[in-house]
Amino acid sequence: MSNLLEVRQVSKRFGAFTALQNVSIEVPKGSIFGLLGPNGAGKTTLIRIINQITQPDEGTVWLDHQPLHQEHIKDIGYLPEERGLYKSMKVGEQALYLAQLKGLSKKDAKERLMYWFEKFEITSWWNKKIQELSKGMAQKVQFIVTVLHRPKLLIFDEPFSGFDPINANVIKDEILQLRAEGATVIFSTHRMESVEELCDHIALINKSKKILDGKVSDIKKEFRSNTFEIGLLAEHPSELLTNLKQRYSVAPADFKTIDDQFKLKITLDPKTSSNQLLTSLSEKAQILRFNEVIPSINEIFIKTITANE
Amino acid sequence: MSNLKLIIKREFIARVRNKTFVIMTFLSPMIFVGMISLIAWLATLNNDEVRKIAFFDETGKFESDFKDTDHIDYINYSKLPLNDAKDSVVINKMYGLLYIPNKQTNNELASAIQFYAEEAPSISILNNIESIIATKLTNQNIKEKGLDLDVIKNSRAKVRIQIENFYGEKTSKMTNYVKMFFGGAAGYLLMMFIIIYGNMVMRSVIEEKSNRIIEIIISSVKPLQLMMGKILGTSLAGISQFIIWVILGGVLVTVATAVLGIDTTVTATGFGSSIQAVEETQGETIASATALVLEIQKLPLGVLLLSFLIYFVGGYFLYSSIYAAIGAAVDSETDSQQFMLPIILPLVLGIYVGFFSVIENPHGTISMVFSMIPLTSPIVMLMRIPFGVPWWEVLISIFLLLGSIIFMVWLAGKIYRVGILMYGKKPSYKELFKWLRY
Structure with missing residues (x-):
């Protein structure tokens, strides 16, 4: 799969402050790419560079195998974290205005807006002023404006903030639909559960540097610790525990069960396979549960950032 | 449409639709014209007031010189005793009492004349009275010295310097005022x-x-x-x-002058009247609205x-x-x-x-x-x-x-x-x- 966006060795300084230092990322075509990092790490600066709002001091950005230039603005749709609309302008008018700024003709813009307004069932808002709408309603309009010109690359910065769970779900489905239609999505958020759910690639930025990136499945493989959660029914639990503790590193586990089980978390050394553990366990107890502990993005995030401090 | 054009259009519409903008656009000329009309009206009010001034002339020389004008009525109290005259002025709420005592010479008289009034009298009225008395006394002095008044009048020279630059354009003081104004x-x-x-x-x-x-x-x-x-x-x-x-201002001024019958030379060209005032003090009353227009056309x-x-x-x-x-x-x-x-x-x-x-x-x-x-x-x-x-x-x-x-x-x-x-x-x-x- 080729990359839609490549950021190569980009650095950006504001006076004495370094916002980005030699950051490179590759966003494959058709992926949902999570751009993660703590507050102030440099995510917004990177996004602004991709949007040509800010120029990098060093490095280049390539979109569709071309260095970034003015015309690419039409290929990108950007929903910033700090977003709003003109308070005293009518919804329809400003949606048209913003669409035309992205290069759509008035006629096209109107047609597409009607499609989206009908889809979201908000046609009655057309002649309302933004100040009459709630925050969530205004966010919907902003989402429409972001995707209206059918950009190749969509950049969402905290897209779900301000939405109730139902509308957040609507937006999530729309993002997935857009990806299915061929768009590539960059997704910047602090909500790890939505990253877990949506992203197939991630990059982690901390203190102006990229400290981790790649396919989510690859990263998870890298972070697997050979740890298994086990639920057992044993006749002599204490004896079994002593026995297990001699051979493996054992920690108590906590998960929901029906029976009064014996719950453990066992970490194997690289030489031992899970089958060996399974065989030895099956001799001494009834195995009700046996599964590998998969590191969550959240754990990876915290682990990597803390290790980096 | 290019983005710049789109932005200009949006900004223009946003400004123009703004309520304050609309109100200011239509209200300001009305306020402006209203103020001018009000000032003009107040000025005419003030001018309409006729002031009564009593004079007590011990010399008996000036009776015929104090002629009533549009703004001043002169009343002769010379026959009353001075104190009665003063009381009468106060009781009748007249503007003031001019007291001309009997003195030996005109020069003594010139500095002995007094004006009794409740409040300080207006400069223009004092100027008016002073010039009446001064003219009278000057003429008398000339006669006493045995000179012919007409000869002196005829030999008085009037000077108005014509300003001309080296390209042959003629100007005058008035042109300078017009330039200053513009x-x-x-x-x-x-x-x-x-x-x-x-x-x-x-x-x-x-x-x-x-x-x-x-x-x-x-x-x-x-x-x-x-x-x-x-x-x-x-x-x-x-x-x-x-x-x-x-x-709108032009239309309103025209309407206001037509409806209210306000003198345009005072209202529309408040500036013109100020020139008049300047010129008048120099004893020349030439600045009229037409002269002003001519000067403007010269620019x-x-x-x-x-x-x-x-x-x-x-x-x-x-x-x-x-x-x-x-x-x-x-x-x-x-x-x-x-x-x-x-x-x-x-x-x-x-x-x-x-x-x-x-x-x-x-x-x-x-x-x-x-x-x-x-x-x-x-x-x-x-x-x-x-x-x-x-x-x-x-x-x-x-x-x-x-x-x-x-x-x-x-x-x-x-x-x-x-x-x-x-x-x-x-x-x-x-x-x-x-x-x-x-």
Whole structure:
């Protein structure tokens, strides 16, 4: 799969402050790419560079195998974290205005807006002023404006903030639909559960540097610790525990069960396979549960950032 | 449609649809005309008042000289005893009592005349009375010296210096007043325009910032484009408002004069009457509205209009880009106060130099220097131009202005670009300077 966006060795300084230092990322075509990092790490600066709002001091950005230039603005749709609309302008008018700024003709813009307004069932808002709408309603309009010109690359910065769970779900489905239609999505958020759910690639930025990136499945493989959660029914639990503790590193586990089980978390050394553990366990107890502990993005995030401090 | 055009259109519509803008556009001329009418009406009221002045003439010489005028009725109390005369004036609430005692010589008499009044009498009335008595006494003196009054009258020479420049254009003092008026009005107008519409540009920048729409827009257009669009759109709105004012003002003045029957020479050309006043003190009453129109027609109106346009647009661009940069640097209008000095100071300086230096000496060093400095040149040069400025001076001044506009737009653009994405900061001048290098 080729990359839609490549950021190569980009650095950006504001006076004495370094916002980005030699950051490179590759966003494959058709992926949902999570751009993660703590507050102030440099995510917004990177996004602004991709949007040509800010120029990098060093490095280049390539979109569709071309260095970034003015015309690419039409290929990108950007929903910033700090977003709003003109308070005293009518919804329809400003949606048209913003669409035309992205290069759509008035006629096209109107047609597409009607499609989206009908889809979201908000046609009655057309002649309302933004100040009459709630925050969530205004966010919907902003989402429409972001995707209206059918950009190749969509950049969402905290897209779900301000939405109730139902509308957040609507937006999530729309993002997935857009990806299915061929768009590539960059997704910047602090909500790890939505990253877990949506992203197939991630990059982690901390203190102006990229400290981790790649396919989510690859990263998870890298972070697997050979740890298994086990639920057992044993006749002599204490004896079994002593026995297990001699051979493996054992920690108590906590998960929901029906029976009064014996719950453990066992970490194997690289030489031992899970089958060996399974065989030895099956001799001494009834195995009700046996599964590998998969590191969550959240754990990876915290682990990597803390290790980096 | 190009993005710049789209932005200009949006800004224009946003300004024009604004309620305050609409109200100001239609209400201001009405208030203005209303005020003028009110002042004119009050002036006529004042003039209609007839003042009663009693005189007590012990000499008996002046009886026939105090003739009633439109504003003063003279009443002869000479036959009453002086104290009764005084009481009578007080009881009848007359304006005052003029007391002319009997003295040996005219010179003694001249300094012995008294005026009794409740309040200090108006200067014009005193002048009137003094001139009546002075004429009488002078004529008497001339006769006593055995001179022929008619001979003296006929031999009095009237001097009116004709001013002519080396290209053969004739001028007069009146022309200078007209020039002063035109220059002053143009300079003052420009200052008002800059302050009103520059502030609008600034508010519109702050609005986009506080609405948080700015980042959405500059992901589509360049910040400089947005800034220029704002300045142009707002100035178009300003010019439309201006045109409406002129038309509406003209119509209203015509209607007001027709309906209320107010004397146009007093109201419409309040300036004309002030010239009249000036000329009158010199004993010449030649300035009429027609003479004024003739003088105005003598001015090089084409050149005036062209230079007015150039300096108007230039000055406005220079200042509104500063306003835009300030708007980008702050979060709210209240925070903008600390940056207002660099705008207000040169504007006020320009106006002061204009009114104190240009009018006194339009081609002096001070006027010349300030008409070159870009921040003051639009105002000062506009005031100088009616007096005739060498073309090369105007050219240098315009080039300096153009150069500084380009520089200022570039500078403002840099501050704007950084400022619009900075929230919750109240930057100092030092920080603004740092932004230039981002």
